Amino acid sequence: MKLIDLYIQEVTKRLPIKTREDIALELKSTIEDMLPDNYTEEDVKEVLSSLGNPAVMASNYQERPMHLIGPRYYDLYVSLLKMILPIGMGITLLVLLVTSIFSYSGETSLLDMILTILGEGIWGVISTGIQVFFWVTLVFAIMERTDSSNKQLPITKNFKEWTPDDLKDVPYLPKEKMVSKVEAIGGLIWTTIWATCYFNAANLIGVYEKGESGLRFVMPTFNQNVLLSYWPLVVLIIGLELALVVYKWRTAVWTKSLAIFNALAQLTSMAVFIIIIRDSSIVNEAFITYMKELFGSGFSMKWVFVVAVFSFIFSAVAEGYRGFKKALG
Numbered sequence: 001m002k003l004i005d006l007y008i009q010e011v012t013k014r015l016p017i018k019t020r021e022d023i024a025l026e027l028k029s030t031i032e033d034m035l036p037d038n039y040t041e042e043d044v045k046e047v048l049s050s051l052g053n054p055a056v057m058a059s060n061y062q063e064r065p066m067h068l069i070g071p072r073y074y075d076l077y078v079s080l081l082k083m084i085l086p087i088g089m090g091i092t093l094l095v096l097l098v099t100s101i102f103s104y105s106g107e108t109s110l111l112d113m114i115l116t117i118l119g120e121g122i123w124g125v126i127s128t129g130i131q132v133f134f135w136v137t138l139v140f141a142i143m144e145r146t147d148s149s150n151k152q153l154p155i156t157k158n159f160k161e162w163t164p165d166d167l168k169d170v171p172y173l174p175k176e177k178m179v180s181k182v183e184a185i186g187g188l189i190w191t192t193i194w195a196t197c198y199f200n201a202a203n204l205i206g207v208y209e210k211g212e213s214g215l216r217f218v219m220p221t222f223n224q225n226v227l228l229s230y231w232p233l234v235v236l237i238i239g240l241e242l243a244l245v246v247y248k249w250r251t252a253v254w255t256k257s258l259a260i261f262n263a264l265a266q267l268t269s270m271a272v273f274i275i276i277i278r279d280s281s282i283v284n285e286a287f288i289t290y291m292k293e294l295f296g297s298g299f300s301m302k303w304v305f306v307v308a309v310f311s312f313i314f315s316a317v318a319e320g321y322r323g324f325k326k327a328l329g
Contacts, residue, residue, distance in 0.1 A: 003044050003164065004031055010054035014075065015061055023061055045164040069140050077140045082181075085132050090185045092128040094192045096121050177254045177326050184248040191241040198234060201227055207290060219287055226282045233272045240265040254326035263320035270316040277305055 008027050012020040034047045051057055055075040069077045197204050202224035209218050244265050251258055276282065283301060292299045 011058045014058035048164045086181050088128045088132045089125045092124045179248045188245045221287050230276050237269050256327050259323035259327035262323040266316040266320045273312050
């Protein structure tokens with residue numbers, strides 16, 4: 001039964017989302033009708049062999065033809081595009097974020113910097129997507145036209161023709177346990193944003209006042225030298241979060257091991273955050289004075305720290321619980 005589900009998964013993942021469920025039900029019914037009572041694994045393999053490569057089966061359900069890249073290379077071509085495009089776009093956006101945040105000196109308003117990053121980011125992502133699409137398509141178009149084998153059967157990622165035994169190497173991905181590429185890339189972008197803000201907090205986090213040319217940075221919230229004194233712990237967290245992103249990308253599904261690693265990363269981040277925030281010298285004294293003048297003498301940084309610690313603990317526990325719920329649910 002598992003081979004049947006894997007075969008259907010390999011077919012439907014190549015189809016538009018809106019048609020997958022109906023085709024999956026139809027295909028499953030067809031396969032079961034072709035099988036004898038009390039069938040064995042060999043019976044299943046024989047039926048799947050008669051149906052043929054999942055890529056060919058999927059192409060039979062497609063409403064649009066494949067002209068530039070033929071059926072022999074089309075599946076491999078699309079798979080590589082899906083893998084390379086988000087990586088290339090993500091790297092472009094990360095480089096832009098890092099360079100923009102580290103080069104920010106406070107001379108221009110924060111809103112202007114955000115708008116600049118947004119505009120350049122959109123253009124950079126589009127430009128990278130066009131470049132990746134063009135070069136990958138060109139390479140496969142050349143391969144299509146220089147292939148002298150005269151074979152039409154699609155090839156798999158290992159450049160061999162498909163057999164039912166290939167299904168044994170395909171991980172079964174339940175929908176409720178899948179890790180989307182958007183989640184993995186989003187984690188990478190978030191790590192980059194908070195890390196660059198941490199190491200450039202003196203120019204980004206603080207009090208802004210409205211001036212003639214827009215918002216003007218007048219006072220940092222944190223003492224940058226104190227923040228930088230904890231750099232080994234911060235680098236450790238960055239490394240853990242990057243490793244978690246890679247782990248999610250490679251597995252593409254929540255497993256018990258991934259959930260444990262995710263929980264350890266969250267707990268470590270929480271511990272480092274509490275260690276850093278307990279240092280009373282981390283906050284700029286001028287900022288504390290400014291806040292007391294703004295909110296009155298009743299203002300206390302102690303309560304700000306308590307709320308911040310509670311929020312971080314809640315977030316870390318919730319994210320760890322979410323991982324285990326997906327992995328074991």
